[in-house]
Amino acid sequence: MIIVMKSGAGRQELAEVKKRIRELGYKPHVIHGATRNVVGAVGDERGKAVLQSLQSLSGVDNVVPILKPFKLASREVKPEPSLVEIVPGLSVGGDEFIVMAGPCSVESEAQILQSAHAVKAAGARLLRGGAFKPRTSPYSFQGLEEEGLKLLAAAREETGLPIVTEVVNPRDVELVARYADVMQVGARNVQNFALLKMLGQLDKPILLKRGMATTIQEYLMSAEYILSEGNRRVILCERGIRTFETATRNTLDISAVPVLKSQTHLPVIVDPSHATGHARLIAPMSYAAVAAGADGLIVEVHPRPEEAASDGPQSLKPADFAAMMKKLAAYAEVAERSLATGD
Amino acid sequence: MIIVMKSGAGRQELAEVKKRIRELGYKPHVIHGATRNVVGAVGDERGKAVLQSLQSLSGVDNVVPILKPFKLASREVKPEPSLVEIVPGLSVGGDEFIVMAGPCSVESEAQILQSAHAVKAAGARLLRGGAFKPRTSPYSFQGLEEEGLKLLAAAREETGLPIVTEVVNPRDVELVARYADVMQVGARNVQNFALLKMLGQLDKPILLKRGMATTIQEYLMSAEYILSEGNRRVILCERGIRTFETATRNTLDISAVPVLKSQTHLPVIVDPSHATGHARLIAPMSYAAVAAGADGLIVEVHPRPEEAASDGPQSLKPADFAAMMKKLAAYAEVAERSLATGD
Amino acid sequence: MIIVMKSGAGRQELAEVKKRIRELGYKPHVIHGATRNVVGAVGDERGKAVLQSLQSLSGVDNVVPILKPFKLASREVKPEPSLVEIVPGLSVGGDEFIVMAGPCSVESEAQILQSAHAVKAAGARLLRGGAFKPRTSPYSFQGLEEEGLKLLAAAREETGLPIVTEVVNPRDVELVARYADVMQVGARNVQNFALLKMLGQLDKPILLKRGMATTIQEYLMSAEYILSEGNRRVILCERGIRTFETATRNTLDISAVPVLKSQTHLPVIVDPSHATGHARLIAPMSYAAVAAGADGLIVEVHPRPEEAASDGPQSLKPADFAAMMKKLAAYAEVAERSLATGD
Amino acid sequence: MIIVMKSGAGRQELAEVKKRIRELGYKPHVIHGATRNVVGAVGDERGKAVLQSLQSLSGVDNVVPILKPFKLASREVKPEPSLVEIVPGLSVGGDEFIVMAGPCSVESEAQILQSAHAVKAAGARLLRGGAFKPRTSPYSFQGLEEEGLKLLAAAREETGLPIVTEVVNPRDVELVARYADVMQVGARNVQNFALLKMLGQLDKPILLKRGMATTIQEYLMSAEYILSEGNRRVILCERGIRTFETATRNTLDISAVPVLKSQTHLPVIVDPSHATGHARLIAPMSYAAVAAGADGLIVEVHPRPEEAASDGPQSLKPADFAAMMKKLAAYAEVAERSLATGD
Incomplete structure (x- = not known):
């Protein structure tokens, strides 16, 4: 998950997001951008729609999923076609x-x-x-x-x-x-x-x-x-x-x-x-x-x-x-x- | 139902459509148009999706339903609002x-x-x-x-x-x-x-x-x-x-x-x-x-x-x-x- | 921009993406994830649709824009409503x-x-x-x-x-x-x-x-x-x-x-x-x-x-x-x- | 054009629709249905979007176009493919x-x-x-x-x-x-x-x-x-x-x-x-x-x-x-x- 902060979000709002990410069992990783910060939540996000709830935090502009949420159907997990x-x-x-x-x-x-x-x-x-x-x-x-x-x-x-x-x-x-x-x-x-x-x-x-x-x-x-x-x-x-x-x-x-x-x-x-x-x-x-x-x-x-x-x-x-x-x-x-x- | 005939459809194709409409229990009514004919199928068409099958007949361009297919939910059947x-x-x-x-x-x-x-x-x-x-x-x-x-x-x-x-x-x-x-x-x-x-x-x-x-x-x-x-x-x-x-x-x-x-x-x-x-x-x-x-x-x-x-x-x-x-x-x-x- | 790498992408493919980001005038910032890496391209991305071209690189799964691409129309730039x-x-x-x-x-x-x-x-x-x-x-x-x-x-x-x-x-x-x-x-x-x-x-x-x-x-x-x-x-x-x-x-x-x-x-x-x-x-x-x-x-x-x-x-x-x-x-x-x- | 009357529409509303169809240069043709009447407007309706205005008349439920409105592009007009x-x-x-x-x-x-x-x-x-x-x-x-x-x-x-x-x-x-x-x-x-x-x-x-x-x-x-x-x-x-x-x-x-x-x-x-x-x-x-x-x-x-x-x-x-x-x-x-x- 990538959590995009609002352009006006302050230090405290960023800290709150990082804290909540840790509570959910992920590791936060901040990229300090030119006009706003984004935070990566590192961990296996599949089945963790709960990360979407971060969107309710003040200071958060958007939450962008990175991983596809399916596992057993995925080619990444099983590359060869199924008969x-x-x-x-x-x-x-x-x-x-x-x-x-x-x-x-x-x-x-x-x-x-x-x-x-x-x-x-x-x-x-x-x-x-x-x-x-x-x-x-x-x-x-x-x-x-x-x-x-x-x-x-x-x-x-x-x-x-x-x-x-x-x-x-x-x-x-x-x-x-x-x-x-x-x-x-x-x-x-x-x-x-x-x-x-x-x-x-x-x-x-x-x-x-x-x-x-x-x-x-x-x-x-x-x-x-x-x-x-x-x-x-x-x-x-x-x-x-x-x-x-x-x-x-x-x-x-x-x-x-x-x-x-x-x-x-x-x-x-x-x-x-x-x-x-x-x-x-x-x-x-x-x-x-x-x-x-x-x-x-x-x-x-x-x-x-x-x-x-x-x-x-x-x-x-x-x-x-x-x-x-x-x-x-x-x-x-x-x-x-x-x-x-x-x- | 309105059955729209193709512009090139002939007398026989029209007769076939009329016959089939009668077989399905409706009364055909032809309007002879400037460039093509249309046939109305008179009768209560609700629940009669079977009229759609007329579209498979040669000479038929399109079948257009006229009546809305719901009855009990309809305002026409029960005009006053339900509490x-x-x-x-x-x-x-x-x-x-x-x-x-x-x-x-x-x-x-x-x-x-x-x-x-x-x-x-x-x-x-x-x-x-x-x-x-x-x-x-x-x-x-x-x-x-x-x-x-x-x-x-x-x-x-x-x-x-x-x-x-x-x-x-x-x-x-x-x-x-x-x-x-x-x-x-x-x-x-x-x-x-x-x-x-x-x-x-x-x-x-x-x-x-x-x-x-x-x-x-x-x-x-x-x-x-x-x-x-x-x-x-x-x-x-x-x-x-x-x-x-x-x-x-x-x-x-x-x-x-x-x-x-x-x-x-x-x-x-x-x-x-x-x-x-x-x-x-x-x-x-x-x-x-x-x-x-x-x-x-x-x-x-x-x-x-x-x-x-x-x-x-x-x-x-x-x-x-x-x-x-x-x-x-x-x-x-x-x-x-x-x-x-x-x- | 967030560049999402494929789960199987190797070190060299990652290096290629970082190099190309720098050539386009941005600073790459890598987050090493549990199942794949993502790279942030830091800089003002607005009007830089050219970053989308990174998607053609081998090893790249997806390119996700973070910033909204409009400026003068934006509330972030001008917070008070216009009359x-x-x-x-x-x-x-x-x-x-x-x-x-x-x-x-x-x-x-x-x-x-x-x-x-x-x-x-x-x-x-x-x-x-x-x-x-x-x-x-x-x-x-x-x-x-x-x-x-x-x-x-x-x-x-x-x-x-x-x-x-x-x-x-x-x-x-x-x-x-x-x-x-x-x-x-x-x-x-x-x-x-x-x-x-x-x-x-x-x-x-x-x-x-x-x-x-x-x-x-x-x-x-x-x-x-x-x-x-x-x-x-x-x-x-x-x-x-x-x-x-x-x-x-x-x-x-x-x-x-x-x-x-x-x-x-x-x-x-x-x-x-x-x-x-x-x-x-x-x-x-x-x-x-x-x-x-x-x-x-x-x-x-x-x-x-x-x-x-x-x-x-x-x-x-x-x-x-x-x-x-x-x-x-x-x-x-x-x-x-x-x-x-x-x- | 087929003009579908409301199920409760009376004789006078039907007469009004027929009059207006004639004013627009078409010939009205009524089909008396089981639950409502429909009126065909006979004539070349292409380019006559004006018939749509009949929908504003009281008693009219719907206006259904029958003809396709294009002529020169049409296969009916020119059956052989263009090179x-x-x-x-x-x-x-x-x-x-x-x-x-x-x-x-x-x-x-x-x-x-x-x-x-x-x-x-x-x-x-x-x-x-x-x-x-x-x-x-x-x-x-x-x-x-x-x-x-x-x-x-x-x-x-x-x-x-x-x-x-x-x-x-x-x-x-x-x-x-x-x-x-x-x-x-x-x-x-x-x-x-x-x-x-x-x-x-x-x-x-x-x-x-x-x-x-x-x-x-x-x-x-x-x-x-x-x-x-x-x-x-x-x-x-x-x-x-x-x-x-x-x-x-x-x-x-x-x-x-x-x-x-x-x-x-x-x-x-x-x-x-x-x-x-x-x-x-x-x-x-x-x-x-x-x-x-x-x-x-x-x-x-x-x-x-x-x-x-x-x-x-x-x-x-x-x-x-x-x-x-x-x-x-x-x-x-x-x-x-x-x-x-x-x-």
């Missing part, structure tokens, strides 16, 4: 560029099976589908719940694709974990710390989506909640942030991919469907994602988007998905990643 | 301007009792204090949990002030409800729908804070989750939104107060502490809040902010709070609100 | 709360005279009106230009109200200055440095509006452009920033008022019309502005808003403006400001 | 992916010549360099002005690279046009309409950067200012928007590329340097840009970034630029674009 294993033989964060695909919501057996076969044929390695849906409106379709999980399991049985599905309530963690291969935390729950702590105690990979207004630093702190409970299998996912622009549903923060990869060892994938809200933008954003260094994608694909119970406008038709996968493979090759498309 | 009773004789949303005050976290018996006496003496009508703290970092102080609730209850016993405290986990709803007079939902949980649904089944007032990136419409949909479960005692709270400006912790969206009050019958209070992050901005923002038409405030007050376990920089000292309350009463009078300060 | 004189006997920044009012655009002689008489009768002290209009669309009404300035001058002649009007092109500065008492710089031109420099050479007060995405620090740097050319009569104006919220045209950053007043000695007024875009929000936001400590307002008033050539939806009718002024005077009294309403 | 010729044999918007590169500011003859040779050798087709610099602080280096233009011309002479350079003041348009091959409008001037109108009268290509808080629709309206004056050679440039995220200088809105290309026929390039502010993010964002469908790039390259007078931290070293160009060529090939790297 998150989904099932034996399938990992995210390695050479293979991993595509997860499927409908927004599980709606019926026919719909999920048709989706699963289609995305598998095109090269997807996981099937996505929502059984518990967090919807803005209480009057919207809320998901098939356990029935949806059973249909996902049936689709896995038929196709061999592992499944990724969202959990929204700590109460349902155990239930969802009985069916899911990867537990997804949605953007709205990125700071649902009660949920994160429970997922930290599971032995399952977690797909943690960035929130709409979550800074990269806060996002890594949320990952840290899971990691610090013992579960090291966290996959990050950039899915668009909220900005003033309304031409897209959110604004895909593509530079978050290399920024995250420089700060953390965890794998990073991209969700172009929620980021843009428009089916016709999914392909260009998917190409951009692999070129920017992402480790994979999660994409909404629906057999008949115009009849989808949710997110129809941002779902690809199977044929468009298959065409995109072909071109994606060519981009992946330039990025030195493997991506096998179905046939 | 939310806290305890007999104390309500939010009426003539009295209600101030809730106290520390961010409950830290010790001495701290919470000292706070309670101080804020009561200055005219606060409820005591705030956190026992379950949602913290960005897993390494930060997470609250005293049930012990904190007990200390709050002791402070209520001593001062007679009802207490408002946060619940973050659906699992803890019953526990917190045993102690709290008002259950608070924090900004991070504004779209934690599992939590909202449980609170909708309680017979207790709920203080629902706006999220950092929640639009006013989404915010009212979250209130609708509680209302639609049967609990009509919801108090809204503007607490700052996330913007590009870093001089303040968040940006207090003061115009949200009259906007909310024109769209909903629910009472609206303001949290100047979290909105600004700086103790010296609390008084001017509190005056602005009452002048803008708010029904009350929730303010952080701590006996010794420089030693606070959380949010020290944005907590008022008791003497500063008392001074602010005096001036606030004068502003309240102009706003035709009563506000009794302690003595 | 900006408009005409003898009329100043902004003192005890009187100053209201400027009038139509968005000057449209006709009848319209501007009617407006001028109406706003004067209600207590406004300056007449606003646009002759050069910066419009988003090239096909929108662009203002009456010099003819508009002449009509404003005629309205001043009739009512005695000084006039504030916008200049958008450096080429027109001289022309506008022949008519205007206060030269307005609109939000879109807040970083039109060529224009600011020319206005810095005038002997006229400048009303400098904040831009839609201008941080408070950048805003004060723009004021500094005018001040550093010799013109010390700058009035600041918060007029809403761009955020994700669409219920209002912009988001009025009301906390910018006390933040600005703590950082600069310049007076600060508020424009509730552009900030909100809705006539019905002008009164509550005006009350909030005076309560938050603003020195005045600039408000759009039009005799017939439904026929206005621009900004009709955010213009008050004269009767509504007069009613607002009455209540505003009561709020001003609590804020210890004088505000004489017409009669 | 903007820089010099004979060199165009932006066609098969070739065009890279413009060079230092932020022209600092000296040696610096600009060295830069020019380096970027040419690596495959850049234009040389960028600023002679007039819009700087946030009046105390920062403001550019060499005409001397800088002469040095750019000398570099063109030596290398054959056409030059792109910024103009910030309408007064300097003629001067800059004597030297520049492409006139650049910076982000801060995207709504400097006086400047845009003058550039619209030139016979030179214009590189128009998006502003930090400019929506895509506003951005295309700014292009329309240039086009409507007669100059059809406009190149658009996404360079990052301002959001809450501070890990990058701005947030590169990569989805703006396909969105712009679907709405306009004008070419679109990307500026990864200003978008991110960090040299190490330039390569991944450049790859993302070509994959997303951009027509080119403008990149900052400096022989010694750590000594740059401006923007050092976001400038590539020549060797890193050359390495990036090699990989960029491979991505361009997948995107079916040609990109010749130097050797």
Whole structure:
């Protein structure tokens, strides 16, 4: 921490700051500047938000943190990238560029099976589908719940694709974990710390989506909640942030991919469907994602988007998905990643 | 819903849109425009996000919702303002301007009792204090949990002030409800729908804070989750939104107060502490809040902010709070609100 | 400046940073930390953005500025508030709360005279009106230009109200200055440095509006452009920033008022019309502005808003403006400001 | 335009709206809805912001524009993409992916010549360099002005690279046009309409950067200012928007590329340097840009970034630029674009 004194602060105010720094277990170190003094608080400041309270002292202009507050997620602590294993033989964060695909919501057996076969044929390695849906409106379709999980399991049985599905309530963690291969935390729950702590105690990979207004630093702190409970299998996912622009549903923060990869060892994938809200933008954003260094994608694909119970406008038709996968493979090759498309 | 056709869309594409509108249970009504056609879908569109799926049809340029999607929270449905009773004789949303005050976290018996006496003496009508703290970092102080609730209850016993405290986990709803007079939902949980649904089944007032990136419409949909479960005692709270400006912790969206009050019958209070992050901005923002038409405030007050376990920089000292309350009463009078300060 | 070294940086990288700091005319001062070193660059860093280039050195993690980069606008340099004189006997920044009012655009002689008489009768002290209009669309009404300035001058002649009007092109500065008492710089031109420099050479007060995405620090740097050319009569104006919220045209950053007043000695007024875009929000936001400590307002008033050539939806009718002024005077009294309403 | 009536609006209020629509030259068309009526105003609404004034009528809830307000920039008006010729044999918007590169500011003859040779050798087709610099602080280096233009011309002479350079003041348009091959409008001037109108009268290509808080629709309206004056050679440039995220200088809105290309026929390039502010993010964002469908790039390259007078931290070293160009060529090939790297 750097404590910046006011330009008019006197000797006594400086002494008070130094005393308080010592009380908090740090060593003060003063730099006498041209127009004001600054005081370094030497010690491991991570997790010591309490130093922020120095700002209440008279004579203090500002308190500037120097260290990043996350540890287990940090590249400084673990420089080599983490490989998150989904099932034996399938990992995210390695050479293979991993595509997860499927409908927004599980709606019926026919719909999920048709989706699963289609995305598998095109090269997807996981099937996505929502059984518990967090919807803005209480009057919207809320998901098939356990029935949806059973249909996902049936689709896995038929196709061999592992499944990724969202959990929204700590109460349902155990239930969802009985069916899911990867537990997804949605953007709205990125700071649902009660949920994160429970997922930290599971032995399952977690797909943690960035929130709409979550800074990269806060996002890594949320990952840290899971990691610090013992579960090291966290996959990050950039899915668009909220900005003033309304031409897209959110604004895909593509530079978050290399920024995250420089700060953390965890794998990073991209969700172009929620980021843009428009089916016709999914392909260009998917190409951009692999070129920017992402480790994979999660994409909404629906057999008949115009009849989808949710997110129809941002779902690809199977044929468009298959065409995109072909071109994606060519981009992946330039990025030195493997991506096998179905046939 | 208004469905805007592309300028080049032909007769067949228009027919397809009309057919699909009818299938969804609406009546299509075409306006033939100078450069393109638009189609109105006549019917009660609330809760019918499914109309959005029309956007996937070829020939459709855009789908524009006309109706606001909330019902029970709406002023159109209930034009007169709602009075939310806290305890007999104390309500939010009426003539009295209600101030809730106290520390961010409950830290010790001495701290919470000292706070309670101080804020009561200055005219606060409820005591705030956190026992379950949602913290960005897993390494930060997470609250005293049930012990904190007990200390709050002791402070209520001593001062007679009802207490408002946060619940973050659906699992803890019953526990917190045993102690709290008002259950608070924090900004991070504004779209934690599992939590909202449980609170909708309680017979207790709920203080629902706006999220950092929640639009006013989404915010009212979250209130609708509680209302639609049967609990009509919801108090809204503007607490700052996330913007590009870093001089303040968040940006207090003061115009949200009259906007909310024109769209909903629910009472609206303001949290100047979290909105600004700086103790010296609390008084001017509190005056602005009452002048803008708010029904009350929730303010952080701590006996010794420089030693606070959380949010020290944005907590008022008791003497500063008392001074602010005096001036606030004068502003309240102009706003035709009563506000009794302690003595 | 504080230069934060990477945790793995070695002795040689540190030596390189120290050498470069000395070359730039500063004194390096190293704090040896627990996990990494930081280096203070001692000297007057203002205007020395060149220190940022240190970030390109290997071993440097981050460069953190400590000093605020503005001088002449700063409260540290000039602690007492500045009074900006408009005409003898009329100043902004003192005890009187100053209201400027009038139509968005000057449209006709009848319209501007009617407006001028109406706003004067209600207590406004300056007449606003646009002759050069910066419009988003090239096909929108662009203002009456010099003819508009002449009509404003005629309205001043009739009512005695000084006039504030916008200049958008450096080429027109001289022309506008022949008519205007206060030269307005609109939000879109807040970083039109060529224009600011020319206005810095005038002997006229400048009303400098904040831009839609201008941080408070950048805003004060723009004021500094005018001040550093010799013109010390700058009035600041918060007029809403761009955020994700669409219920209002912009988001009025009301906390910018006390933040600005703590950082600069310049007076600060508020424009509730552009900030909100809705006539019905002008009164509550005006009350909030005076309560938050603003020195005045600039408000759009039009005799017939439904026929206005621009900004009709955010213009008050004269009767509504007069009613607002009455209540505003009561709020001003609590804020210890004088505000004489017409009669 | 769609005029949405309030749910309680009566027959007379509807009649008033219809009358006013007719007065403005449109044909009203009413849809009688389940809970409220909406009125379509049939006619070419572009450039008719005046319809917005209907919002001031009692009984009107909201006014929703249907048509996009730009014409000449629109794909609906001109479906095929525009090729903007820089010099004979060199165009932006066609098969070739065009890279413009060079230092932020022209600092000296040696610096600009060295830069020019380096970027040419690596495959850049234009040389960028600023002679007039819009700087946030009046105390920062403001550019060499005409001397800088002469040095750019000398570099063109030596290398054959056409030059792109910024103009910030309408007064300097003629001067800059004597030297520049492409006139650049910076982000801060995207709504400097006086400047845009003058550039619209030139016979030179214009590189128009998006502003930090400019929506895509506003951005295309700014292009329309240039086009409507007669100059059809406009190149658009996404360079990052301002959001809450501070890990990058701005947030590169990569989805703006396909969105712009679907709405306009004008070419679109990307500026990864200003978008991110960090040299190490330039390569991944450049790859993302070509994959997303951009027509080119403008990149900052400096022989010694750590000594740059401006923007050092976001400038590539020549060797890193050359390495990036090699990989960029491979991505361009997948995107079916040609990109010749130097050797």
